[in-house]
Amino acid sequence: MATIQNPIIPGMAPDPSIIRVGEMYYIATSTFHWNPAIQIFQSTDLANWELIDYVLKKGEVNLRGTNTPAGIWAPHLSYDETTKRYWLAYSHMVNMAGREFNSDSYAMWADDITGPWSEPIFLTAIGFDPAIFHDEDGKHYLAILEWETREGYQAPGHIVIAEADLENGGILGDWHRINHGFTTRGCAEAPQIYKRNGYYYLLIAAGGTGYGHGVEIGRSKTVFGPYEPHPSGEPIITSAPRHLFSLGDPDAGHFEMYNPESVMQKAGHGSLVETTTGEWYIPHLMSRPLEGTLLNPLGRETSIQKMHWTEEGWLEMADGSNLAKMEIEAMVNSGELIPLSHDVNDDFSGDYDLRFMTPYREQENRWVNTKEREGHLRIYGENSFFSQINPAIMATRATSFNYEVQTKVEFHPDHYSETAGMGLYYDSNNWLYLHLTYSEEKETTVLTILQAKLGQRIEYPYHQLSIEEGSVELKLVYDNGLADLLYLKDGQWERFAEKIDVAYLSDEGVNGEPGEIGGFTALFNFIGSVDAHQRDSYADFDYYTVKNKEGNKGE
Incomplete structure (x- = not known):
């Protein structure tokens, strides 16, 4: 019997909508402050998913x-x-300060999953997690x-349903x-409507997107309810099956x-699909x-569970439990399922x-391209990585607990505010940066380290190495929350710094909006450049690789 190994999409791939x-399956996932926005993955077997496109990629949204x-x-x-x-x-969640959660919701349509997509159609500002049912x-x-x-009112709110005006935007009626x-x-959120055998089913996420998360379901003969609960009175999918009463608790x-x-x-926030079988x-x-x-440095990843309908018309996991599994039964006649590599x-x-x-910003040819120097990615330096406006960063999702990132960079700075290199990135307040810059004391290019932790700038003054030729191969080894930094010298990898504690680059370890538990946007690996001088410097990257190692803990 073929099986599917979870997660099916490792790394930042939360809130999957399928x-x-x-015969083709598609999943869309959240992207938060990252551009292009809204990842679209494609699969034929539900086990192996390939990123095929993004939806918001032409300036439709300002992040x-x-x-x-x-x-x-x-x-x-x-x-x-x-x-x-x-x-x-x-x-588009534009403000979370004071727990006001100002969010504008939109719809877009396309004749093909890869677009072109329509202009965004405004729907509402009443809350977040909109879902359309046809x-x-x-x-x-x-x-x-x-x-x-x-x-003194129900926190964080209620699920609401209205008829949508998809032609003109907004809603019809109340x-x-x-x-x-x-x-x-x-913490009911992410409501989605399905219809089967005369019933409307309302699937929701509950318990908050933390350790008490779960998928719950109710049903009604009419779209506006009332919805009766699942007979178990519990989530139909969760990682924490023991009872939790937290109604009214926004935690x-x-x-x-x-x-x-x-x-x-x-385990929580799911969506439902029927297969061709x-x-x-x-x-x-x-x-x-x-x-x-x-x-959780890898953030919220996408997994999948097999379900079935009971004789009474209720949805439950195929094994009759509600405990989410790391391995589940594949579709019938799937054959051997060979996992895709997530290496880069x-x-x-x-x-x-x-x-x-x-x-935060869009990828534009004026600051990043492969056209100006053949076989290289050229990145023009811009803001400091503390910036939420114009950081010049190209990053890929971390997808395992044990991996190596490697690149070769050529860079010729003439000022200490010009830098280029590689590292780990969570957000503008939290990152690790191994980079080249200019040393006035040594009057040459040097390799050094800069770190941001909860918004604090941390220099490594005792880690400086002259790189007079301005070109060097760099490697970062991530091992379960620790990072080693290396450079290539005479064909051998030399350690520049080792066992830097980067476990804080995780959803619970960063300093998110006050009142929130850090973030939920996950760790990335990156190459990038900074020019807070004359904006005339650029770095040329010869290659970029990420190699995930066997035996990752947690898998």
């Missing part, structure tokens, strides 16, 4: 100044069988969390508040719900903490790898 069109963990949240894919259009709804009668409905800010009695975990952490018997943690699956987010900690190997002989993303 659809099937014909400059985005605080952790705001930005683009919870995209929802749907397919209208009547018009044969793909629809995508998403939230009913059989041609009406469209919008389900979303109505964010609550008033003291919002209908769903008093979702099918959750005791609270997303729930560290007390950590399950020491499970590799997988935080009539089987049912729910992809959902999950996390894997570093061994011995509650820190780019020699910049053409366009750079699709997996490269940039925080």
Whole structure:
């Protein structure tokens, strides 16, 4: 029997929304402060997923100044069988200060999953996590969390549903508040509507996107409810199956719900799909903490569980439990499923790898390209990496706990405010940077280290090495929260610094918006450049590789 190994999309791939069109499956995931925004993955077997495109890639959204963990949240894919259009709804969380959570939600459509997509159509500012349901009668409905800010009221809010006006934007008629009695975990969000055998099913995420997370479900004969709860009174998928009553508690952490018997943690926020063979699956987010900690550097990843319908018309996991598994049964007739490699190997002989993303700002040819020097990625230096405006960073998602990142950079600075190199990046307040710069004391280019930890700038004054030729090969070895930094000399790798504690570069280790538990946007590996001098310097990167090692803890 073929099996699927979780996670199916490692690294930053949270809030998965799945659809099937014909024999092809697609998943959209959140991207927060990263551009291009909204990842689209494709699969034929539900086990192996390839990044094929992004939706927001032509300036449709401005992410400059985005605080952790705001930005683009919870995209929802749907397919209208009547018009044969793909629809995508998403939230742009623009403010989380004071727990006001100001979020604008939009919809876009396309005739093909890779676009071109329409201009964003404004839907609402009532909350976040919008989802569109296309009913059989041609009406469209919008389900979303109505964010609550008033003291003494249901926190963090209620699920609401209204008929959506997809032609002109907005809604038709009134919002209908769903008093979702099918959750005791609270923090109901990510509502999605499905229809089967005369019932409308409302799938939600509950318990907050932390260790108490789960997928819950209710059903109704009418789209506006009332929705009756699942007979178990518990999530149908979770990593923490013991009972949790937290209704009205907006806390997303729930560290007390950590399950020491499970590799997988935080299982929740899922979406439902029926296969071509009539089987049912729910992809959902999950996390894997570093061994011995509650820190999750890889952020929220995508996993999948096999489901089935009971004779009474309720959805549950195929094995009858609600505990999310790291290994599940594949579709019938799947054959052997050979896992895809998540290594990166780019020699910049053409366009750079699709997996490269940039925080806060767009990727534009004026500051990053493979055209000006053949076989190289040229990056023009701009803001300090503390900037949320114009950092010149090209990064890929970290996908394991044990890996090596390697590059070769040529750089000729003439000022100490010009730098270029590689490192680890979470957000503008948290990163590690091995780089070349100019030393006035040595009157030459040097290799050194700079670090940001919770917004504090940390120099490494005793780590300086002259690189007079201005070109060097660099390597970073990440091993379960520790980083070694190396450079190549006479064909041998020399250690420049070792066992730097970078475990804080994780969802729980960073300093997110006040009132939030750090972030939930995950660790990235990057190459980049800074020019806070004359903006006339650039770095040429000859190659970029990420090699994931065998035997990663947590897998």
